[in-house]
Amino acid sequence: MMKTFSIGGIHPSDSKISKDCKIEVLPVPSKVFISVAQHLGAPATPVVKVGDQVKVGQVIAEPAGFISAYVHSSVSGTVKSVGPRKDLAGNNMTHIEIDVEGDEWIEEADLSDTLITAIPEDNKAILEKIKMCGVVGLGGATFPAHVKLCPPPGKKADCLILNGAECEPYLTSDYRIMLERSKEIVVGAAIMKQVLGGCPAVIGIEENKPEAIKAMTAAVAELQKTAKGYDGISVMTLKKKYPQGGEKQLIDAVMGRQVKSMGLPIDVGAVVQNVATSLAVYEAVQKNIPLITNVLTVTGDCLPLEKQHNYKFRIGMPLSYIAEVAGGVPAEAAKIISGGPMMGKAIANMDATTVKGSSSLLYLTAEQTVRGVESACIRCGKCAEACPMGLEPFLLNKYARNNMMDELEENAIQDCIECGCCLYSCPANIPLLDIIRLAKGDVIRIIRGRVQQGKK
Amino acid sequence: MDKLLVSPSPHLHTKTSTKSLMRDVVIALLPAVVVSVLFYGWSELLILGVSVASCVLLEYVITRYLLKKPCSVGDFSAVVTGILLALNLPSTTPWWIVFIGAVVAIGVAKMTFGGLGQNLFNPAIVGRVFLLISFPAQMTDWTRPQGFIGGGLDALSGATPLGLAKEGGVAAVEGLDYMDMLFYNIGGSAGELSAIALLIGFVYLLVRKVIRPYITLSILATVAVFSGIFWAIDPMTYTDPLFNLLTGGLLLGSIFMATDYVTSPMSNWGGVIFGVGIGIITMLIRYFGAYPEGVSFAILIMNSVVPLINKVCHAKKYGR
Secondary structure, rough: OOOOOOOOOOOOOOOOOOOOOOEOOOOOEEEEEEEOOOHHHHHHHHEEOOOOEOOOOOOEEOOOOOOOOOOOOOOOEEEEEEEEEEOOOOEEHHHHHEEEOOOOOOOOOOOOOOOOOOOOHEEEEEEEHHHHHHOOOOOOOOOOOOHHHOOOOOOOOOEEEEEEOOOOOOOHHHHHHHHHHHHHHHHHHHHHHHHOOOOOOEEEEOOOOOOHHHHHHHHHHHHHHHHOOOOOOOEEEEEEEOOEEEEEEEHHHOOOOOOOOOOHHHOEEEEEEEHHHHHHHHHHHOOOOOOOEEEEEEOOOOOOOHHHEEEEEEEEEHHHHHHOOOOOOOOEEEEEEEEEOOOOOOOOOOOOOEOOOEEEEEEEEHHHHHOOOOOOOOOOHHHHHHHOOOOOOHHHHHHHHHHOOHHHHOHHHHHOOOHHHHHHHHOOOOHHHHHEEEEHHEEEEEHHHHHHHHOO | OOOOOOOOOOOOOOOOHHHHHHHHHHHHHHHHHHHHHHHHHHHHHHHHHHHHHHHHHHHHHHHHOOOOOOOOOHOHHHOOOOOOHOOOOOOOOOOOHHHHHHHHHHHHHHHHHHHOOOOOOOOOHHHHHHHHOHHHHHHHOOOOOOOOOOHOOOOOOOHHHHHHHHHOOOOHOOOOOOHHHHHHHHOOHHHOOOOOHHHHHHHHHHOOOOOOHHHHHHHHHHHHHHHHHHHOOOOOOOOOHHHHHOOOOOOHHHHHHOOOOOOOOOHHHHHHHHHHHHHHHHHHHHHHHOOOOOHHHHHHHHHHHHHHHHHHHHOOOEEE
């Protein structure tokens, strides 16, 4: 029987309209604006100043803490400004503006297509490369990859899980790289697995992507035949269910283990990395190419098939520029999402630019996305049935509206992963997640405060 | 596209709504409605009409003019209550008694608690039990009116199988054909006529994922096991399990009334406790109580402990 996670989950229509659109390389615009906050954690500190000449792949901002990451220039040219600019939510963040001149890369970058299968032996050097190349998790959270690959003392990885679930509807970028860059992804997996001490690696893919399963299985088989260090890598077909790609859910599905509340995956011996992150690791370690590109899907039901695209973009490209190249924003679009429709962010500002973790420009029509009028809770329990963390959103909603913080903590609001299953399934259109998200922030602040007081 | 919509995730929503769920319940009730109208004719049609119309009208008037809240009639929940109330009455009930039942169901059991989602007790059952206590003669008048088909079937008119068993013991119901009961039951409230029609509705509700099976199945299993034990000990005094499953309001109650979202527990395990409780109370009343039938009372009694069950039973949480 096909595996999946054990609690809750929903089955939205997968709408992978753009799945057969090959990855196209976006032309470089005349100007890019590169944000210094492209990862989870502290925004990086700019190390270039106005007037500096930069090459493609050159460091332009350095990590500003343990959980932070390097940012590199995605173009060659002259730094025009370093200052605040609005991101896609409309908040100000430091961006580095670069005028594009030519396309001159750093010397060490290997831009050839040759597949390098021999894995370097020095794990320390590999980790250093991953860190220096600014690789972050590309599954959504953009957590710095090298931190995850260094388990804290006393913890050991039992399994590296590559997340190829792509359980969000509409998105097809991971699917495309699994078809077009399968071998590179497997090499990346082998590198990470070696760094983690040689644990097995499982590539989890949902059943609705049979071609990706075939391509990845073939890539693994071929590399196991022709090169060393590829034993213990396998592909696992997972039953289609959202949110399969959630880290905690994927660990449950693949390993049958559950991460404790407020715990980390490594506590149960799991390290989860997205397939796109694996590709970035390959490029960093084998090709010396820092993370300045990724693939994003331009899609939506209101776009004709010929305007659906999977684009390889460089960081710092304005979203409006990408929309223009793709054939313009459709008139019916009422909301544009960056990311999937379940967990992505609504774009408030199309002048915002791409970041490492950008995964889509998704056009939704008013009919699809405008919420219905809230009515009375009929206590159907569909929210609790859908919650993949086993929470009871109807109860949390009630407690949150009455500011009952102790009850919220007792009922594990802090475990909410904000997947949106509760709000999606509520027949009464109650904005469950909106309310739970706010209260969760409060409860986590209370818990943190208590922990700090305990330390004093 | 001058202005973009911005809101927190998720950006998609299921097509299932309160209205579509209630509409599904109405559809699931249709087989039972059709069978009852076919066999009980015009008088049943009148009861259904009066019941549904007065439930909807009362809900409209009360929300609109008394509570001054947005009108909730459009969600079909009053229609469901209306049909269920009608199916819970003998097919000879006078129209004004039906209307009183609707006043109690919608006015007292639903609206005084705050309307949809707030009521502690199932409105249709409160309406029926109120009528049963207030008008005992009319509520146990089981003469069968002339139906559109099957006019000659009223071999046992005047009493339900459960009533006969209560009066005359097992011997009184010995000649009953269970196949008849499966397809067009003998005597009783309108909705109790055909087990098959009710089961078709059950399957529809399960397929459409309107309800989960735990409550219904635990009630039926409890009734089967409870009566099975007593029957095995003394088959001369106690009726057999199949008889108990097919007679009375057990199927109607366990499929359509005990599974009412508002008045049943939220969790699966809570549903099982709830169902076992209903099964045991039903059988205690049938075997040892003053009334021949106890499903309505059993559901009402268990309705009252639902808040306690919800307090104790929670879903299994991830990683805890």
